[in-house]
Amino acid sequence: MERLAIRRRPLLLLPLAVVVVAGVGFVELLQQAKEGRYNPHKVPNLLVGHPVPAFTTGPAPPGTGFSAADFQHLSHPVLVNFFASWCLPCHAEAPLLTELKDHGVAIWGIDYSDSKAAFHGFLAADGNPFTRLGDDPNGAAAVAWGISGVPESFLVDREGIIRWHLGGPLSPPVVADTLMPLLHKFA
Amino acid sequence: MRRLLPLLLILLSALPCSAATPILTPALTPAEEARATAIGSQLRCLVCQNESVEESSATLAANIRQIIREQVAAGRTNHQIMQWMTARYGDFIRLDPPFNRLTLLLWAVPVLAPALGLGIAFAASRQRRPPPAPLTEAEKSRLAALLE
Numbered sequence: 318m319e320r321l322a323i324r325r326r327p328l329l330l331l332p333l334a335v336v337v338v339a340g341v342g343f344v345e346l347l348q349q350a351k352e353g354r355y356n357p358h359k360v361p362n363l364l365v366g367h368p369v370p371a372f373t374t375g376p377a378p379p380g381t382g383f384s385a386a387d388f389q390h391l392s393h394p395v396l397v398n399f400f401a402s403w404c405l406p407c408h409a410e411a412p413l414l415t416e417l418k419d420h421g422v423a424i425w426g427i428d429y430s431d432s433k434a435a436f437h438g439f440l441a442a443d444g445n446p447f448t449r450l451g452d453d454p455n456g457a458a459a460v461a462w463g464i465s466g467v468p469e470s471f472l473v474d475r476e477g478i479i480r481w482h483l484g485g486p487l488s489p490p491v492v493a494d495t496l497m498p499l500l501h502k503f504a
Numbered sequence: 505m506r507r508l509l510p511l512l513l514i515l516l517s518a519l520p521c522s523a524a525t526p527i528l529t530p531a532l533t534p535a536e537e538a539r540a541t542a543i544g545s546q547l548r549c550l551v552c553q554n555e556s557v558e559e560s561s562a563t564l565a566a567n568i569r570q571i572i573r574e575q576v577a578a579g580r581t582n583h584q585i586m587q588w589m590t591a592r593y594g595d596f597i598r599l600d601p602p603f604n605r606l607t608l609l610l611w612a613v614p615v616l617a618p619a620l621g622l623g624i625a626f627a628a629s630r631q632r633r634p635p636p637a638p639l640t641e642a643e644k645s646r647l648a649a650l651l652e
Contacts, residue, residue, distance in 0.1 A: 328624065328627070328628070331624075358553065360550050360593060360596060361593065361594045361596055362592065362593070363590075363591060363592060363593070363594045364591075364592060367591075370592070430563050430567070455567060455570060456563065456564060456566075456567025456568075456570075457567070457570070457571060459564070459567060460564070460567050460568055460571050460592070461592075462592070463592030463593055465550035465551065465564065465593075466550075466551065466564070
């Protein structure tokens with residue numbers, strides 16, 4: 318009797334072990350989410366390491382629009398920024414983009430699913446940090462670049478290869494720790 | 505009627521508003537339309553992630569539906585369109601994940617889980633105590649004495 322009870326004990330502990338492992342994993346996920354290291358809605362972008370996809374944008378005055386062909390023979394890396402006037406994080410990101418522009422960073426903006434009037438309101442309120450501007454009214458360029466929302470940013474090197482992607486607004490730590498070193502690397 | 509008017513207005517305001525930008529869907533034959541719908545049903549909406557592109561009312565889903573229809577109209581195969589999507593969003597965009605090294609466990613669980621359960625049940629049944637040996641004559645007489 319005693320012998321059997323001992324032999325069965327590991328089996329009885331199995332459900333408990335499963336609960337403990339799942340619990341520890343869950344707490345770790347919550348902790349990461351709290352610190353902003355884990356986003357359950359994060360969508361992967363597989364274009365990093367690949368050339369700029371085929372796409373085209375229309376004119377977005379004062380910008381005249383641009384397409385994949387414009388990424389050939391660049392003299393400097395380009396930060397491509399998808400934004401929209403209806404997107405609050407895009408407004409929040411604008412001062413940082415202006416700061417980057419003042420540092421001489423070329424920022425090519427693509428205005429996603431926007432109205433002309435609202436877009437001009439955006440430029441009037443937040444300034445224009447963009448070297449070039451393109452209009453993407455029906456999201457064809459956005460999907461070609463594999464974006465899942467705005468804002469999203471990409472760093473394209475001088476050969477037209479996408480080197481970095483950020484799904485979400487730029488922040489001072491991301492600019493200082495990731496973007497600036499990459500801009501120097503691909504300058 | 506006058507009392508019904510506010511109710512009607514409320515109901516009217518609940519009607520879905522049409523998209524801000526006109527979507528210029530290319531003219532598709534019924535067969536092409538069915539193919540486009542089938543592809544859209546297999547793609548995850550990246551905004552409302554438990555809905556398919558075909559079901560979702562998100563703008564991005566409408567953008568993707570438009571691109572599927574354009575590619576169908578251009579004569580691209582289902583496989584080519586799927587590849588175009590996964591080249592950007594990875595297998596994440598597929599509601600029906602492919603069988604590969606990463607999804608091996610996912611696909612194997614329906615087989616592994618019953619196998620594990622049966623294994624545990626089998627192991628437990630083997631350990632079941634054998635029925636007690638029949639009583640000896642001495643034990644029987646002692647039991648009879650106790651029961652009296």
